[in-house]
Amino acid sequence: MDLPSTFDVIFPQALPSTYDNHTVRKLSSMKGQFADQQAYARLLDKEDVVLYEVYEFKRPQEAGELLYGISVVHPGKVGDEYYMTKGHFHAVRETAEVYYCLKGQGVMVMETPEGDWAVEELRPGKVLYVPPCWAHRSVNTGSQEDLVTFFVYPGHAGHDYGTIEQYGFRKLVIEVNGQLQIVDNPRWQAPGERP
Amino acid sequence: MDLPSTFDVIFPQALPSTYDNHTVRKLSSMKGQFADQQAYARLLDKEDVVLYEVYEFKRPQEAGELLYGISVVHPGKVGDEYYMTKGHFHAVRETAEVYYCLKGQGVMVMETPEGDWAVEELRPGKVLYVPPCWAHRSVNTGSQEDLVTFFVYPGHAGHDYGTIEQYGFRKLVIEVNGQLQIVDNPRWQAPGERP
Numbered sequence: 045m046d047l048p049s050t051f052d053v054i055f056p057q058a059l060p061s062t063y064d065n066h067t068v069r070k071l072s073s074m075k076g077q078f079a080d081q082q083a084y085a086r087l088l089d090k091e092d093v094v095l096y097e098v099y100e101f102k103r104p105q106e107a108g109e110l111l112y113g114i115s116v117v118h119p120g121k122v123g124d125e126y127y128m129t130k131g132h133f134h135a136v137r138e139t140a141e142v143y144y145c146l147k148g149q150g151v152m153v154m155e156t157p158e159g160d161w162a163v164e165e166l167r168p169g170k171v172l173y174v175p176p177c178w179a180h181r182s183v184n185t186g187s188q189e190d191l192v193t194f195f196v197y198p199g200h201a202g203h204d205y206g207t208i209e210q211y212g213f214r215k216l217v218i219e220v221n222g223q224l225q226i227v228d229n230p231r232w233q234a235p236g237e238r239p
Numbered sequence: 240m241d242l243p244s245t246f247d248v249i250f251p252q253a254l255p256s257t258y259d260n261h262t263v264r265k266l267s268s269m270k271g272q273f274a275d276q277q278a279y280a281r282l283l284d285k286e287d288v289v290l291y292e293v294y295e296f297k298r299p300q301e302a303g304e305l306l307y308g309i310s311v312v313h314p315g316k317v318g319d320e321y322y323m324t325k326g327h328f329h330a331v332r333e334t335a336e337v338y339y340c341l342k343g344q345g346v347m348v349m350e351t352p353e354g355d356w357a358v359e360e361l362r363p364g365k366v367l368y369v370p371p372c373w374a375h376r377s378v379n380t381g382s383q384e385d386l387v388t389f390f391v392y393p394g395h396a397g398h399d400y401g402t403i404e405q406y407g408f409r410k411l412v413i414e415v416n417g418q419l420q421i422v423d424n425p426r427w428q429a430p431g432e433r434p
Contacts, residue, residue, distance in 0.1 A: 045351075045355060046370040046371070046372070047357060047370065048347070048349055048357045048359055048367065048368060048369050048370060048373060049367075049368045049370075050359050050360075050365055050366060050367045050368070051365075051366050052364050052365055052366075053339075053364040053365075053366065054364070055364060060366075101368065103335070103368075106333075107302045107303070107393070107395075108302070108331065108333040108334040108335065108371055108393055108395075108396075109335050109371065110335045110336070110337050110368070110391065110392070110393065112337050112366070112368065136303065138301075138303040139303040140298070140303065140304050140305045140394075141305070142305050142307050142391050144248075144339060144389060152243070154243055156240075160240060162242060162243045164243055164245050165245070169247050169248040169249070169250060170245055170246075170247055170248075171245060171246050171247075171248065171255075171307070171389070172243065172244075172245045173243060173244045173245070173296065173298075173305070173307065174243055175241040175242065175243060176241070176303055176304065177241070178243060194339060194366070196305065196337050196391040197305070198302070198303055198305065198393060199335075200302075200303075201303075
């Protein structure tokens, strides 16, 4: 039978007491995704650091179900660009996602297939609703702490990483003289101008 | 355009900084739902107290969408029975729900249309996954604090209050000599024995 289940978010780390699946994304899995490719190569040469981790709970990938878990983006930068997740659209575009920020400081970078963009702050106690069709990427803008969020999305959403891998997001989040800046991504092309 | 949106959970009360809809449920709206009907009548005679409140965000009621908000159950008892929400099945039975407990002490009472039941503890940092088909009711078992949870469920779920209104949940949560007890609800009938 399909029983209710629980886990605890254990503070101060804000990590889950249990989980079904643990994904670890290292620098080497994000080739071409950071703007400063020389800084990327130098850092990778030194160490294939862990950029982020995702703890997930297994549920059927069906409408009516909810997939949920904890995302942890570690602090750091590749050149001037903060550590971030790969970011993705949902394969079924018409599916939303909800985040609750548990720990740290960061932003969610979002965009639509038409090229509209948005950046929203994440900090403990912040709830973020990502509407259907918006690709999303978590960025840790803190200097020392992990950025930890609890996420929930519909079971049938699926993931499309390809579009973002090819062009990136329209906006990059970088640090200039100790200040967060949101700048254009030179690699990005407007959807209408893509080959 | 459908833009991302955020709100803050403001501590220590754990109330939302903004919301679209605020529902206030008073004692008078739960006639027949508490086991001790004399205690219910006495309390109502004195004051139509607020049992719980729900803060919600408006989204289309469609598959792929997520409905989310904050539920606040106040502390107190009707006789020996703790303040609780009405509780409901989702109208579309095959839809799940996820809770994150923000504040207080309580339990979620759950049951299936077949009469299986479960009770899970809620305390700050606890995540509860309610599988499809399980009716659910929040109960504040604390003596002074509000029980506050953040909830997310699929947009097309809907609500069916009628089944629970008629028979209640199989289990009641009461306090005996200062201790929480889970006892049978005399009003409940096994689904196969209902008229």
